Amino acid sequence: MTARTIAVGVDGSWADNGAVDWALHESDLSEAPTRVLHVLDDRPRVRPYVDFPGARAAAKQLVADVGAYLDERSAEPHSGAVLSGPPAQTLAGATTTDRMLVIGRHGRGVFGRLLIGSTAERVAYESETAVVVVPPKWTPAPPDAPVVVGVDDLERCGAAVDFAVSLAVERGAPIRLVHIWDVAKMFTGDEAVDTVDLARLHHTQHVDMIVRECREKYPGTVFGADLRQGHPVAGLIDAVSEADAQLLLVGGRTHGRILSAVLGGTARGILHHATCPVAIVHQRHAQH
Template sequence: MTALITAGFDGTDESLAALSWAAREAVRQDAALRVVHAWEVHPDATVDRATQEGWARDAVTRAVERIAARHTGLDITADTVEGPVVETLAGAGGLLVLGSRGHGAVVGFLLGSVGQQVIADAVHPVVLVRAGDDAAHEAAGRDIVVGQEGAPEDSADALGFAFATAAARGARVRAVRAWTLPPLFAYSPGSLMLLDEVGGPEPFERKALADAVRPWRERYPKVSVVEHIEMGSAGQVLLAAAGEAQLVVVGRRARRTAVGARIGSVAHGVLHHAPCPVAVVPHA
């Protein structure tokens, strides 16, 4: 899936969980692991720049030593980068893994403005990991849930990421498509004809999901797949499926708007409330 996995690290419990997740994934993917600590000089600090840089380097060194001891043979490099955090992390190569504070099912993820902007600006997939996440959450029997919407090409990148990850883990993919009944005036003569040909809206949605998943079934024949359609909002349906998942994969449009890059409402909702790690995959 990728030759490089980058873990953003800042010494917090959340970033330690993200680093552990990234290391396990690097082993599974036979990828190199890069640990990046982006920091900026605090002008009001009581110590000078050199001391601040030393603290950053020491924290990264200790974390890398722990990971190297757990995963002997893993190719690990560490970089302490002075500069803007968002630009540094968003421009990192390969899959990017970040930590995210969580406070239970009600409050959910506290993603923060930096995390949101990194996800919005990153050109590669970004995985958010809660503090406390560990290898036990990747136990057999837990699905990799991926959201599918629109035409097959609209979710191709997210589906590809989910299937590649499932193949490396020996996991099952649960492909989820949500649907709602639009207002009567939204039906055009053409759409009514298509719905009539397949027997109604539910069979239409089932066929749309099957068509999107088919090429990935063919590419990864050993990956078990469940195709799940459900009436409701995309965010709610994905969150319901995420309860027993080991990873949720959502797509987001990579286009920038007049007000800047955006995560999207579905990805935003899943990021804030899913109980497991969430991968956000950009697509055109």
């Protein structure tokens, strides 16, 4: 296993949920190996349930089926494993050294019960590696479709920008840095106009600085800026839709306005309604 490995979490809906196809596409672009992971949730149930004696055999067959699918479509190497435990924590714990973990936005287990959805959000919160959440029936976008990154400050979302650059370079795509801002609703009349104008100037200068720093760090990558006033989730969803973006990246575990929203109460809004895959990239804290 290497740091470049692409892990993909699968369940019974893998043929439809987009994760395997996105991981396959990324594997071909990056020439990286893929790890196929399926988690058997072996936690005891509070109420009686039907135990399927062949669950592990079925899980192994599922992973083998995905492996055969990859063999038919790619020459890149792959491996597979069946894990046991709570799905979100198990996937997060098993992929700490992978380059990324790819999961479907929705999925179903052996008995047809919903697994992904809440699992996707939980994995995105707990994982130490980048998590790419793929919508159902995903198909590749044009290679030059922009990669969108929601930004506050680089110290809060630098990891997301770095990860975006690695993906954009593979695709030959530009990066669009989207910054959402707003002012408190307590202001009225002329005071409100002055406050909004000052805030707009401040955020414009702030985004210009971020773009300059990104261009200096990555001179071979095309960066553009998109400044929007309003709610962070609605602003990001609109930016992605209007740009026909192929991927949206946001940072995590920080107190920035956009980023805290992603892993807070509005996480469902982004993960469930974005029209393209969403990558959550946690900012690693410096070790003291």
